[in-house]
């Protein structure tokens with residue numbers, strides 16, 4: 473059913489959630505959890521607990537990914553419209569506050585732009601609830617992780633929390649909390665307008681001639697995206713897909729899959745890449761970004777780099793440490809390390825590097 477409100481024709485909350493469900497929209501922050509399921513869960517829990525919170529995640533902490541910045545720059549109104557739809561769906565009186573969690577750069581660049589849109593009469597109630605929150609600069613990658621954000625805003629240490637319970641059940645200040653990425657809210661606005669067509673934003677980076685953010689079908693393969701954006705290299709290359717550090721590394725004959733994670737494709741020129749330096753970069757990143765909470769990640773990332781420096785990556789110990797990280801870490805950072813490193817070793821490093 474459609475409701476006429478002022479000059480606008482609006483989808484009812486019930487119809488909207490049905491449409492979100494039918495669209496199959498998943499979160500665009502990396503977790504890829506069903507947006508409809510999350511919204512319904514938060515609503516159910518808020519109904520049992522009087523009130524809750526919304527957090528807009530604009531931390532965009534994965535290196536090289538620029539899609540949320542692109543949306544805040546170019547599609548501010550639709551991002552705000554999507555957040556407003558979440559507020560209406562969960563019930564304005566049930567939401568105590570909406571935290572707009574932005575990295576330092578985005579806060580500086582986009583706060584005024586967002587505030588300008590919020591001046592629109594339609595967003596009177598929404599504007600009253602919005603609290604801008606600066607992601608602590610020293611929080612690094614982990615400061616953009618869902619449960620770590622809840623802890624940061626709640627005044628706790630910048631660390632992920634053990635789950636369950638998940639934020640839709642016990643989130644900010646122990647209340648049900650909806651956390652969605654900027655792109656997820658943008659897509660909800662498109663669904664509400666009836667213009668969503670299963671596209672997502674891809675960031676193209678690295679050794680390509682047309683870097684940038686592209687809005688393309690979510691089901692396209694990596695090879696098709698490179699062709700469609702005129703970025704298919706004419707030199708031997710490989711890519712990391714998903715994120716620049718949390719992604720899958722694939723050689724140029726392995727690009728039939730789509731892109732998961734944060735939607736990044738980064739291209740590397742085989743002839744210009746120092747394979748050791750690249751591996752060292754990834755291992756160092758994980759070692760530096762580990763928050764230290766769990767042993768396999770804290771000790772494992774350190775030991776892996778030590779073994780690498782001792783030229784012992786073909787040892788059982790190196791493999792065991794990777795397997796251990798895969799199975800027993802607390803958050804996505806720890807489990808991404810083996811995903812990136814294993815795919816790199818298997819698809820690129822051992823194939824091209826003369827290993828002594």
Ligand code: SF4
Pocket residue numbers: 614632761762763764765766767769770801802803804805806807
């Ligand atoms: S996996 Fe690493 S970053 Fe994540 S909680 Fe454990 S120590 Fe912290």
